[in-house]
Amino acid sequence: MWTGAHQGLFGCGGSVEGAGCPPGKREFPGALKFLYDIGAVHFSCEMAKENNSMAELKSQHNFRSFNQHEAAECPRSLSLEGLLCRLKAIEAKKDDKFANILNAVGEFGTFQRRLVALTFIPSILSAFFLFADIFVFTPQKPYCNTSWILAVGPNLSEAEQMNLTLPRESNGSFLTCLMYVPVDWDLNSIIQFGLNHTDTCQDGWIYPEVKKRSLINEFDLVCGREANTRIVQIMFLAGFLTGSLIFGFISDKLGRYPTILLSLLGLIIFGFGTAFVSNFHQYLFFRFGVSQAVIGYVISSVSLATEWLVGVHRAHAIILEQSFFAVGAMFLTGLAHSLPHWRLLYLVGGAPVFFLISYIWILPESPRWLMMKGKLNEAKQVLCYAADVNKKTIPLNLLDKLQLPRKVTSSSILDFRNDRHLRKVTSVMCSVGFAVGYNCHTLSFRIRELGVNIYFTQVIPRLMELPARLCCIFLLEQFKRKRSLSLTLFQGTLMCFLSLILPSELKFLSVLIIVLGGFILVASVTVFLIYTAELLPTVLRTTGLGLVFLAWAAGYILSLMISSQGIPILPIFLCCISSIMALTLCSKLPETQDHLLPESLEHFLPLTRTRNEDMLNEDISRDDVTEEVAKNTILNTMMMNMDRDVLSNLPSQSREEEIDRRTEGQAPR
Incomplete structure (x- = not known):
């Protein structure tokens, strides 16, 4: 039979x-x-x-x-x-009854395609608001405002006014941030005798060579106030760090749906609202809010796609979402080149953010998260709605098999310290995130040092990002998650190392290596996101992603600090050490491609084996193993599994009676 x-x-x-x-x-x-x-x-x-x-x-x-x-x-x-x-x-x-239900719903039907499409606009806007600082802080040449001379010579042109009131360098160009001290002479005396005593600017600055309005010439961030631009990076990182923790925690506690809506609300208020700030301190506050909203959306949307999709569709969805992140950066570059005012840049580019209000009615919650929180009926309703959109029907006998976990337990951030396997996975991925973040931003700082045009440094890398992310599809199919991450991280580190040791005279070769390194590291970031989301359990997935992004931000901060020190050997040393450590630890992780997603800490067992399995493998490895030993070992293992399943299916009172009978040595009835 x-x-x-x-x-x-x-x-x-x-x-x-x-x-x-x-x-x-x-x-x-x-x-x-x-x-x-x-x-x-x-x-x-x-x-x-x-x-x-x-x-x-x-x-x-x-x-x-x-x-x-x-x-x-x-x-x-x-x-x-x-x-x-x-x-x-x-x-x-x-x-894995949940995977079977998702198959009945439809692996990639209309509902899943719509879910992936919903990530496009927020990804574009997230990249737009995130990188806008690059174009609103373009370098400016400030000259002191010397309009006082117009009181004695109202018909002077701007060139004549600057020629009479501004000192010159040895090469004949005007000095910035210095002016001649005003005098009570008439215009003829000033022209005949000239001015000799200089001082710092007293009445502000003018920018005659600038054709566009930026934050620098609107808030006069020049002549000793340039350090304010570094504060923007600090506020961005502060929002990134706090947003990783806050939104990761909220998403695991309240759900993916409310967290994404909260992040989109942050984009509307702090992203589009940046166009209306009246001073530089307000701008800093709004940038802090934007960075929080962006990281909150990335963490929650990646988790939602991971938990709704199965198989190759999961990786493809995350890759496509990250590809539209690159589209948003290119969209920003085109607008910044064509618009003459930084406020117009935020108004025009941020206008689509109001479409995100409709997500209140069309965004679904994660059924896996609902199951882990004990909300069985809500999970079934969401699954039935998805099946209805896909024009499928979930059989009742299959839906009835969907049950709550045996023990619905609360989880907290302390589990990352208490649970050995979760601690191991998080520590390894944090080391990888640190290395990727450090190498990425070391390359970006390096290309700025070479003095390349700002639009070139943004357009070329963004154009390279799209094929880099799409190449991850082929990469994952051929090498799977762990090997793909190791391969891209190794090659990206090699490019970063070469860019640091090459002399500045070889500018073309340095730029080529930096662009190639950025291409590889972008692919590494994409694989890193997919791999991390699949390694973490559902109950703590976004919290774990938040901790990993904290490590990424730490790499960015360290790269920022070292780049300002001017010590050439330090970037090279840390680039090698961080990557070697990450690659070594990454080899300890399990492969996740085509494997089941871990749902809770109890199911988080890919990294370990049970005691019975260890005993079995120990017996198998012996040369003198006998048939009787193998039979007994297998039977003991299978009987223990059968007993556990029988006891778990009994009512609580019957289970206690059965355990008492077995303890007392009585035969079960």
């Missing part, structure tokens, strides 16, 4: 006599044949259970595909470990 299922799972490589395979194949040893029979009977029983409905037949087909993927990662030889690995793959897929 079970020969067909048996043969479909393992193939003829594990044949026994009479199983329908060609003759001449060797038989299993006793222990392997024993396990083979157990696996076959177990598999056939599961097939019989899954034949109750068409939806569950589809689910069976899906977990069979999953089993094939797992078999590729297991030992390919027909060994005891290989068969156990295949059986464990079947059990894992069978238990």
Whole structure:
């Protein structure tokens, strides 16, 4: 009865006599044949259970595909470990009822496509508001305002006025930030004798060579006040740091939907509202709010896409969202080049932000998060709505199988310290985030030192970002998550190292290496986001992402501090050390591609093995292992799993009675 299922799972490589395979194949040893029979009977029983409905037949087909993927990662030889690995793959897929429901809803139907499309406009606007500082702080040449001379010579042109009242350098150009002290002479005396005593600017500054209005010439951030532009970076980082913690915590506590709406509200108020600030201190406050809103949206939207989509669609959605982030940066560059006033830049570029108000009615909540918070009915309603949009129907018997976790526990940021496996994953990804952040911003500071035109430094890297992010699709398919991250981080670090050791005289080669390094590191950032979101459990996914972005910001801060020191060896040293440490630690992480998402800390087990599995592997590794030892070990492991499943399905009172009977040595009834 079970020969067909048996043969479909393992193939003829594990044949026994009479199983329908060609003759001449060797038989299993006793222990392997024993396990083979157990696996076959177990598999056939599961097939019989899954034949109750068409939806569950589809689910069976899906977990069979999953089993094939797992078999590729297991030992390919027909060994005891290989068969156990295949059986464990079947059990894992069978238990993931949520994935089966998502398959019934439709893996990438109208609902999922709409969800991905909803990330386009916020991503464009996030990049627009995030990088706007680059174009509103363009360098200016300030000259002292000497309009006092117009009182004695009202018909003087601007050139004549500057020639009479401003001192010159040795090369003949006017000095900035200095002027001749005003005198009570008539115009003829000033022209005949000239002015000799200089002083700093007394009545403000003029900018005759500037054609555009920027923050520098509107708030006079010149002549000793340039340090105010560095404060903008500090406020941006402060908002980034606080936003990572606050929005990561809020998203795990209140949900992805309210956190995204709160972030979009921040973009509306602090992004578009920047056009109406009246002084520089207000501008700093609004930039602080914008950086918080941007990081809050990135964390929550990546988590929402991760929890709604399955398989390759999950990675493609995040890659596409990041691609539109690059589109937003190019959109900003074009507007900044064409608009003559910085306020117009915020007004025109930020106008689409009001469309985001409609997200109140069309944005869905994550059903995985609802399940982890004990909101079963709300999760079912969201799933049924998604199925309705996709014109699908979820079978009732499949939907009824969706149950709350056995123990709905509260989680907190302290779990990152108390849980060993979560602490390990977070620490490794924080080291990778630090290295990526440091290398990215070291390259950006390096290209500014070369004196390249600001529009060139923005247009070329942004044009390179799109193919870099889209190349991640091919990269992930070929090398998976962990290898892709290691490969891109290594190559990006190499480019960063070369850009730092090359002399400034080789300007063209330096710029080429910096652009190539930026291309590779952009791909590294995209893989890093996908990999981190899949490693973290649902109950603490956004909090973990917030901590990882904290490490990224720390790399940015350190790069900012070192670039201002002017010590050439320090950037090279930290570039190498941080990347070597990140690459070494990254090798300790598990692969997540095509694996199930961890939902809670109890399910967060890809990094460990149970005690029984360790005992089994220890027995297998011995040369003198006997058939009897293998049988007993396998039976003990399977019986313990069966007992645990039976006890978990009993009512609480019956469970206690059953435990008491077993403790007292009585046979169960």
